[in-house]
Amino acid sequence: MSYKYGRFTPNKTHGTVEKVPRFDASDIRSGGGSILLLNTTHIYEYSIIDDDIYFYDTSGLLAKTSIESMVNASGIHHFFVCSCCGKRFRYLYLVGKKLVCRKCGRLNYHSQQKFDDYLDYYRQGMQFAYERLKWECDYPVPFEFPEYTPPRPKGMHRTTYIRLMKKFRWYQQKYKNGMQEEFERIMQEISKGKYYE
Structure with missing residues (x-):
């Protein structure tokens, strides 16, 4: 059985993660390469210099943030650092020209906006x-x-x-x-x- 939600009023103060480009740190490889973003059809080039990662589109530098790595038995795992709160995350979202976490980007899920x-x-x-x-x-x-x-x-x-x-x-x-x-x-x-x- 399923229910139809009917009409709803979106939350005007928040965007939705489904409509914002999402960067996944698990797709990052040491050195540099390219990445296909969730919610888009764009492929972005990136390079890692020291503890920073730079993302580029066809017009040049798109955004940058810090990146941290940890090693365990399963290999190397990368984590992004939110440019606003400084916390470590697997996912960051491109809001304007900044890579931020879901909270700092004032993003929530579409299902959270369906309550009328x-x-x-x-x-x-x-x-x-x-x-x-x-x-x-x-x-x-x-x-x-x-x-x-x-x-x-x-x-x-x-x-x-x-x-x-x-x-x-x-x-x-x-x-x-x-x-x-x-x-x-x-x-x-x-x-x-x-x-x-």
Whole structure:
């Protein structure tokens, strides 16, 4: 079963990672080379000088940031350093002329911008339960949604289940908060005599 989300109002203060070029440090090889960015069809050249990595497009230097490397049993692993917060990340995003992490770039996922009212949390929460927790619930009732606890799917590790349930509880809490706010709004309107006109 799947749910259609219907209309939604995007978050005007944030961009989405799906629409911004993403650099993946795992694609970087020592010295230099070229890289195909996620969310684009462009191939960028890069070079590594000391602890800095430079990316180029056809017009010249596109952006630069620092890069750190670590060695373990599986080989050499590279990490980018966000040019804003200075923290280490596998992924950085090209925002303007800077390579930044998702937080510094004020980016979130498209799915995070799909909530128009509290019922959208119910719809997406139920879809999450069906798709990720393999929950077969024949009669999902919105009013009872905050009390639902999907059982752990057969073969799923306990740590995975706990992680997914944390996300599911987030949907439940958002829905519950929205439902409470709607109830309070209706009660206020009743107290003002709106529903008796």
